Amino acid sequence: MYTEEDFKNGLVLLIDKPLTWTSFQAVNKLRWSIRQAYNIKKIKVGHAGTLDPLATGLLVICTGKMTKQINTFQGQEKEYTGTFILGATTPSYDLETEVDKTYPTNHITSESIHVSTQQFIGKINQFPPVFSAIKKEGKRLYDYARAGEDVEIKSRPVEITEFEITEINPSTASSAKQFEVHFRVVCSKGTYIRSLAHDFGKALNSGAHLSALRRTRIGDFNVDEALTPEAFIASLPSKE
Secondary structure, eight states, X not given: OOOHHHHHHOOEEEXXXXXXXXXXXXXXXXXXXXXXXXXXXXXXXXXXXXXXXXEEEEEEEEEGGGGGGHHHHHTSOEEEEEEEEETEEOTTXXXXXXXXXXXXOTTOOHHHHHHHGGGGXXXXXXXXXXSSOOEETTEEHHHHHHTTOOOOOOOEEEEXXXXXXXXXXXXXXXXSOOEEEEEEEEEOTTOOHHXXXXXXXXXXXXXXXXXXXXXXXXXXXXXXXXXXXXXXXXXXXXXX
16 A cells, blocks of 8 residues: 555556546546545646547556656657547547538448558658647637637647557448448557547548547556556545
């Protein structure tokens, strides 16, 4: 069991973020629980890389003096698994918004899906989604998007070292012919998997959006070693 001094001197906590939680909520929940368990008035707690509410998986959370290492952890290679829906797009590139357009998929084969991954391997320029937390002129991009305002977004250099299709199935999400494409990606800091989904659809002369995402690794930290927030909180001393 950890001690108060452990948290102050600095710990790296591996947390499996639940679906719909924001990364900020996870940090706040752990900070509050640590303070309550040890009767600490103030302690630094932060995370090394945001996960969208609709994503699950690994959050690296640092406490105390280890918060100084957050930038180092953020810069490390990341691995994700997830699912694209091929044959339809959404404005947010994921399930935050409704489908706005459907596309033909009759010309798409399993082989063409696998082959299309190759054009994304290596250093590429990627446009972040307009529904993202990136700031432009002091305002989050998603604030512009939700207000229906057009905003110019500049591309960013990212690197994808592995992009593997693990399974292809017919989608049951729509009466139109669509595919569920399951994938695994290893990439650099700053890569948007939602943008990869969108661009992957275009590469196949169709459309796509992200329907599920799980972060499985950051550097040497693996989600297999992570605890749910509930399990972590249960491991803390009880005040009773």
